Amino acid sequence: VGERLHPAAIAVYAVQALREGAFPLITILAVSVFGGGLDERALLRGLAFAAIGALGATVLGALRWASTRYRTDGETIRLRRGWLSVKETDVPLARVQALDVEQGPVQRLFGVRAIHVQTGGGGAGGEIVLGALGAAQVARLRELVASHRPDALSDEREQAPERVLTRRMLLVGALTSGQLGVILPVLAALSQMVDDLVGDPTEGGRSAGRLLPDTVAEWALAGAGLLVAAWLLAALGAIVAFSGFAARRDGDVLRVRRGLVQRREVTLPVARVRAVRVVEGVLRRPLRLATLRVEVVGYAKEAAAAQTLFPLLPRAEVEPFLAALLPELADDPGGLEAPPARARRRYLLAPTAAALVVAALAALALGTPWLLIAGLAGPVHGWLRWRAAGWRLDDGRLAVSSMMLARTTVLAPAANRESHDLAQTALQRRARLADLEVAFGKSTTARIRHLDRDVARGLWLRIT
Amino acid sequence: MADVLTLDEPSRHLAPGARLVWRLHWAGACIAAGVVGVMAREVLPEAWRPLLWALPVAALVLGTPVVPEWRWRRWRWEVRASGIDLRRGTLQVRRTLIPMTRVQHVETTRGVLEQSLKLATVQIHTAAGSHTIPLLSADDAAQLRTRIAALARTEAGGG
Numbered sequence: 001v002g003e004r005l006h007p008a009a010i011a012v013y014a015v016q017a018l019r020e021g022a023f024p025l026i027t028i029l030a031v032s033v034f035g036g037g038l039d040e041r042a043l044l045r046g047l048a049f050a051a052i053g054a055l056g057a058t059v060l061g062a063l064r065w066a067s068t069r070y071r072t073d074g075e076t077i078r079l080r081r082g083w084l085s086v087k088e089t090d091v092p093l094a095r096v097q098a099l100d101v102e103q104g105p106v107q108r109l110f111g112v113r114a115i116h117v118q119t120g121g122g123g124a125g126g127e128i129v130l131g132a133l134g135a136a137q138v139a140r141l142r143e144l145v146a147s148h149r150p151d152a153l154s155d156e157r158e159q160a161p162e163r164v165l166t167r168r169m170l171l172v173g174a175l176t177s178g179q180l181g182v183i184l185p186v187l188a189a190l191s192q193m194v195d196d197l198v199g200d201p202t203e204g205g206r207s208a209g210r211l212l213p214d215t216v217a218e219w220a221l222a223g224a225g226l227l228v229a230a231w232l233l234a235a236l237g238a239i240v241a242f243s244g245f246a247a248r249r250d251g252d253v254l255r256v257r258r259g260l261v262q263r264r265e266v267t268l269p270v271a272r273v274r275a276v277r278v279v280e281g282v283l284r285r286p287l288r289l290a291t292l293r294v295e296v297v298g299y300a301k302e303a304a305a306a307q308t309l310f311p312l313l314p315r316a317e318v319e320p321f322l323a324a325l326l327p328e329l330a331d332d333p334g335g336l337e338a339p340p341a342r343a344r345r346r347y348l349l350a351p352t353a354a355a356l357v358v359a360a361l362a363a364l365a366l367g368t369p370w371l372l373i374a375g376l377a378g379p380v381h382g383w384l385r386w387r388a389a390g391w392r393l394d395d396g397r398l399a400v401s402s403m404m405l406a407r408t409t410v411l412a413p414a415a416n417r418e419s420h421d422l423a424q425t426a427l428q429r430r431a432r433l434a435d436l437e438v439a440f441g442k443s444t445t446a447r448i449r450h451l452d453r454d455v456a457r458g459l460w461l462r463i464t
Numbered sequence: 465m466a467d468v469l470t471l472d473e474p475s476r477h478l479a480p481g482a483r484l485v486w487r488l489h490w491a492g493a494c495i496a497a498g499v500v501g502v503m504a505r506e507v508l509p510e511a512w513r514p515l516l517w518a519l520p521v522a523a524l525v526l527g528t529p530v531v532p533e534w535r536w537r538r539w540r541w542e543v544r545a546s547g548i549d550l551r552r553g554t555l556q557v558r559r560t561l562i563p564m565t566r567v568q569h570v571e572t573t574r575g576v577l578e579q580s581l582k583l584a585t586v587q588i589h590t591a592a593g594s595h596t597i598p599l600l601s602a603d604d605a606a607q608l609r610t611r612i613a614a615l616a617r618t619e620a621g622g623g
Contacts, residue, residue, distance in 0.1 A: 274591075297591040417563070417566075418562070418566045418590040418591055418592035418593075419560055419561060419562040419563070419566065419590060419592060419595065420560070420561055421558055421559065421560045421561075422558070422559045423553070423556055423557065423558040423559070424556065424557050424558075425555060425556040425557075426555055426556075439590075439592040439593065440592065441591055441592050442591070442592055442593060444592075445592070460559070460561075464546070464547075464561055
């Protein structure tokens with residue numbers, strides 16, 4: 001009943017099973033190899049475990065392949081999986097929003113493709129995932145979907161406007177990605193290690209302690225080395241994620257291709273795009289470069305990279321780029337109106353107080369008054385946030401910029417909002433100020449603090 | 465509070481019983497803070513230690529009658545054809561409008577305490593997150609749920 005996937009699916013499923021079981025396998029392997037010291041027997045035992053693991057995964061893959069069938073009658077695509085407990089998924093052809101093509105390393109090795117059948121429901125991955133299909137099978141599936149939903153397919157013949165990430169921009173983007181998220185855990189792990197080694201003067205600790213740098217210069221050097229390593233790691237990650245990035249408008253959908261190892265084409269229905277975010281990272285702002293992200297309703301659980309519309313472009317080109325690919329949301333991220341001058345004090349006050357308290361506590365705890373200087377970070381950050389804040393509501397299009405570390409400008413038609421808030425604290429009331437928050441999706445909220453009360457009220461009413 | 469937030473403001477209150485629930489919550493939190501404070505009194509120098517029980521007791525005696533009442537008076541809601549209008553908050557007053565077209569589904573939850581007082585909490589889900597109207601009377605909650613469902617259905621075609 002129905003058709004099997006391409007036999008390459010055995011390999012795809014085997015690799016998947018290995019990946020799912022990778023952590024326990026590696027642990028067993030490591031324990032068996034290193035547990036009793038590294039001798040020949042332990043190594044052999046390790047190899048045997050690895051072989052058993054690979055064999056087991058292949059058997060699992062074969063079983064999964066043998067028990068997976070898909071079928072397309074005139075109206076639905078049906079996927080049937082499982083041996084003991086059978087699971088069937090039916091997707092009506094009329095509901096198919098997109099056939100997304102994915103080609104990972106395994107699929108490329110066998111010259112096959114994985115197809116994600118996406119419906120309006122969204123969510124991570126497709127509702128039906130066909131792990132490996134040959135060219136003929138893909139062609140038949142596309143033909144079938146084309147007869148029901150012509151806009152769900154990318155039309156390769158048509159010359160739709162496409163933007164490709166150039167090599168130069170990829171390199172610049174990789175070098176400026178500077179993700180603190182990568183650096184922080186490394187630093188935390190290091191400080192923990194130092195703590196363990198220095199704080200616990202046991203025999204082992206002392207011997208390991210000798211490996212640690214002991215002059216300030218050596219510490220600085222070690223720190224710099226670590227930062228460079230983290231920076232290179234982040235750059236490498238960005239290259240892998242964004243190689244071959246291309247974005248194209250195709251009727252009612254946006255098509256985004258990307259990836260070096262795992263090639264993926266993602267289809268975003270324009271009707272589901274609620275807002276555009278122009279993100280200017282700390283390292284990119286001086287270069288006047290920005291990343292474009294989109295808030296797509298129903299895609300909020302997918303990885304952040306799936307929501308990248310374009311990884312890097314000059315800020316000045318944001319509006320023309322959007323005008324070509326996403327005119328529904330195109331707007332200029334510049335030329336926004338600032339909050340009133342009397343709001344500046346409020347932007348400075350809270351971070352200054354917080355930074356001073358933290359700095360004072362740190363100085364007390366460590367007994368070095370010099371740490372109080374770190375308290376200056378508070379007012380500087382507050383001042384930068386004040387400078388970055390801006391808004392505009394013109395012809396129903398809302399633009400709001402704000403900053404934590406990166407400056408983010410949200411561009412969206414006000415009518416796309418999911419909800420909007422007007423908020424005022426007792427202190428703001430005395431200064432006749434108020435905050436405005438417009439939520440466009442799970443990860444996009446346009447928030448502007450300390451607007452003039454009447455301006456904020458006017459905006460709130462205009463959005464209503 | 466300020467006229468910014470009182471413009472055509474929502475008129476419905478939460479259930480009167482909400483005050484009782486909040487009083488119990490407040491008193492419970494004060495007692496818990498006091499117990500934790502007294503247990504951890506070693507962290508402060510001798511002279512400061514009485515604060516650890518004095519502050520929770522003061523909050524208990526002064527706050528229990530006042531804070532829940534204040535909160536209750538400030539909490540307003542209204543369901544209109546255009547959307548769900550909320551206005552709440554004591555130190556920070558917040559006015560929220562959720563358009564009907566954006567409501568995905570509505571959820572009602574009733575804890576043990578809420579069940580015994582015939583109260584219910586309604587959560588309104590949109591694609592961007594959820595908004596909560598706490599401690600409505602069970603009748604109001606059921607009405608609200610059906611009303612929102614009906615309005616969201618009729619609006620769905622237009623939006």
